[in-house]
Structure formats: C-alpha cells, structure tokens
Amino acid sequence: MTRPYAEVIGDPISHSKSPAIHRFWLEQLGIEAEYRAQHVTPEGLAAYFESRRDDPDWRGCNITIPHKQAALDLVGDPGGIRATIGAINTVIRGEDGGLIGTNTDAGGFYAPIAGLDLAGRHALVIGAGGAARAILFALSKLGIGRVTIQNRNVLKAAALLSSFGLKGDAVPLGSPVPPVDLLVNSSALGMKGQPALEIDLASLPDDAVVYDIVYAPLETDLLAQAHARELATVDGLDMLIGQAALAFELFFGAEPPRDRDDELRELLTPDRGPGQAS
Template identity: 65%
Template sequence: MTDKLPYAEVIGDPIAHSKSPLIHNFWLNALDIEAEYKKTHVTPQGLAAYFLMRRADPDWLGCNVTIPHKIAVMDYVDDPGGVRERIGAVNTIASETGGPLIGTNTDAGGFLQPLLRDKWKGQSAVIVGAGGAARAILFALTSLGVPNITVMARDPAKGQALLDRAGVKGQAIGISDALPKADLLVNATSLGMVGQPLLELDLAPLADCATVYDIVYAPLETGLLKAASARGLKTLDGLEMLIGQAALAFDIFFDAEAPRDLDEELRALLLAADY
C-alpha cells in the first residue's frame, strides 16, 4: 500500500487499542479493493485542525469516530439524515471531494445486529453510560419498542437528560446504585477497557434469562462479562457491535458490501491480534 491510495480512518483519544483498521483492511484485502484504513490519534483540542487538514486531502474518504468525539464532531459535519435530532451522536463521517462532510451513525445498527440475530424479545433494559455510544444504543432499543429503559450514569441528571431528549419515559439512576430487574444490561462506557477502572455491578437483580452486552472489546472478556457468565447469563462481547457498525461504515467509505460470510475468520484474526 502507498500513501496515494484512497483511505478512511478511525479517530479517537485514545486510539492505540482500536481494532477497526484490522477489520476494514481484512475486508479490503478479501475484496481486492485498492484502498486502506488507518487509525489516527486526535485530541479534543485538535479536532478543528484535523478536519481542516483532511478536507484538503482528495484521497480521504472519511472517518469513524470513537471516544470521546462522537458528540463534538457534530459541529463539523452536515446532517441530512437528522442524526443530531434522532440520536445526538455521530460515529461515521463521509467525505466527497469538494462537497460537505456528511455525518451519520452506524453504532445503532451495529448494536442491534446480534439482538436481532438472537431474536431478543426483552421488555426492560439498563444502559450504563450517557455518552455518544449510549445515545445510539438508546435510539436502537427504542426502535425495538423496549418499554422500560433505565440509564445508569455518574451524573443521573445527565442520564435523565438523555432520556428526555429521546422522549423515553424511563428512569435515570447513579452508576453506584443497585441494578433494577432487567432483561438486558448494556455497558456503553469505557469502564473495563484496558487502562480504565473496572465496571463493578451486582448482577443479582437481573432476570435469569437476561443478556449482558459489553461494547468494550479490549479486553474482549471484560470483568462484567466474566461475572455474567458465572451467573449463567447470556453474554454478547464488544466485537459484535464493532464488526456490525464497521460493516455499515465500510459500505459508506468504499461503496462495497462487507463480506460477512468471513466473520468467523475475521473474529479469529481479531482474537489473535496483540493489543
């Protein structure tokens, strides 16, 4: 590969842990597409300069956005799909030479894919977190018609604002409060990620048939998922959402459908990667 190839990338702070380049480059190689996908460290203070520089690069196809930029990047993009109003966070930005940057969100669709695959039919869910990922997940769960949603956040007022903004009549509680009974628990924070504090919750209130879904993927088996497995609960790891949202973004960047028939091989590659 050369620097002259068309490319997309993922930006975040931190970014070293990201497995997105491995995923997208695996698909590009499988489809024999002459392009590449990178990762670039961008601090909150560097966002404006980053977009100014990339707008001038005709080979730049766009970027995925991870922690902590999913809300802040909305100030730099056009929003023809109404993502700001419907979700309130952007994780995928597409660039067309000479045109505007288009912001969208593939997190919601990527999050839903394993739940739809497993025909999940729960009536109650708990989301831990109130940031950009939590916004997409709340949108996804409301699209499924889940009637009872609780947001756990360090600042319950921020969690309540998230619910109010989405028009959801749920409840917001503190992150150290007791879990309510629920059919689904989702960790939408970075807690449990390598280098971050653990997310320590007493899972006893969860229903015996509950699913625990952790969007953290480094490490893949987080402390939360270990605790859920020990209780005999169904678990979904962070690669589920990561691969799902990446597939939607891949189509946007490279105008090609990701070869999802190779998911087993891709997952093995991701698990073998030294992160």
C-alpha cells in the first residue's frame, strides 16, 4: 500500500533538514504520509517534474539550490510569482492536476523579524539568487528605505534592485560593509562544503540585526562574529522552519504544531544544548 508523499529537491541535497522537519510534524499529527529528499541535478530537473505529474501519491516538493528560478519554466504560475518574486521554492498539484509553483521563502524570512520597524532603514543583502529574490520582495513590503546588495555579478544585483523598485546600490562581493540596520546572508557562502563568507562586521551599529539563512552549520562564522559583537541574530533554522510550515499545510492540508518548535530545534541541532540556538 502506497502513502502520500512530498519531497525536497536540490543539488546538493544531503545537507537538507527539511525531511526531519516535515517528518516530525507528520508524526506529531499522526498523518500517514512521507517526506523525502531527492537529489536532482539541473540536467534532470525537467525529467523530475515529468515523472511526478502522473504520480497520484506525490503531493509536491520544496526546492532548494540551484533550482528556484529554473523550476519556474517547468510548472504553472497562476499566482504570478514570476512577475513578483521571480523564483519559487514550492511546487504543488493544482485542482486541475497540473503542477503549480509558489514561494514560501518570503513568508519564512519575514516571520522572525516581523516585530522590527524597518521602514526607511538600510539593509545589506549578500547574494542575488532565488532566496535573495524572496528576501528583497519581503523587504520591499516592509518599507525598507535602502538596500545594498553584494554579489559577484554586480549587474545582476543592480537589476534585482530595479525589479523590486528598491533604492540602493549593487557592489562587488567582499566590499566593505556599510553601517546597516539589517544584514542578511542570502547566499550559500559559509555553508558546509561551500566557500567561506569573508566579511568584517566592525562597521555595524550596536542595534543592528544579522540574519544568516545558512543552517548547516547553524552557528556560521557570520553569526559567530555577530555574537562576539553581542548583536541580535537570526539563524537559518528560523527561516527554514517558517517556510516549511507554510509548505507543509499546502502538501498535507494541516497546520503543523508550531507550539513544538523548541523540541523541533533540539532535534535538528543534536550537538547543541537546549537554549543554545540563537
């Protein structure tokens, strides 16, 4: 007997904590379903979606690097994500049976900083990929005053600012950090198996917030440097769990038990004691 399932796809994928998150919620709610990790290369992305179109047990997938923009060309876009965020991180089956894309990254990014007043403030975003698009979309809705983007491809970063109607500037990766109110690493730099993020936070004011979407390792060098400065931080699990919660409801038709977040974080960080995750 088969069971409904959803999965996360990416290249690489072994680092993903999404299976642990969704399996925890499925168990807590007593839902008979599965959540898997599936390694999908860029060359195999189209074939992956084709193989899932006629699978009645497949409820959808989450998408991680490097597929968040490429997947847009392979699924439906009834919500107009291409014209707004320009990247998707979730695909589900629509009522007509077709595959449709959406984005839960923006909501996941927003949730941990919902209490901040960012209107008119200055943010630095590192990276200009699919995650950056969701983050810039959220910042635009929060009324951010100015955004500086650091990226290897400065023209790509400048185009992103323009597409979201944001004031700011695009500078090369590794440029000096301006005294911003919010610093967000939206790139894979600092992730296990990826190059380090070389950065100096000395210019940040004491009330700045440092947000790293990388969660493997959870205590990145960026966050360690912020903690040494006693700056407020948001780690990658906050965004990951937030976006996963929105996707879980789309996949399985039930709200996840967010009152168990502390237990979930301990499950995801076995090498850290209770309360150590920032």
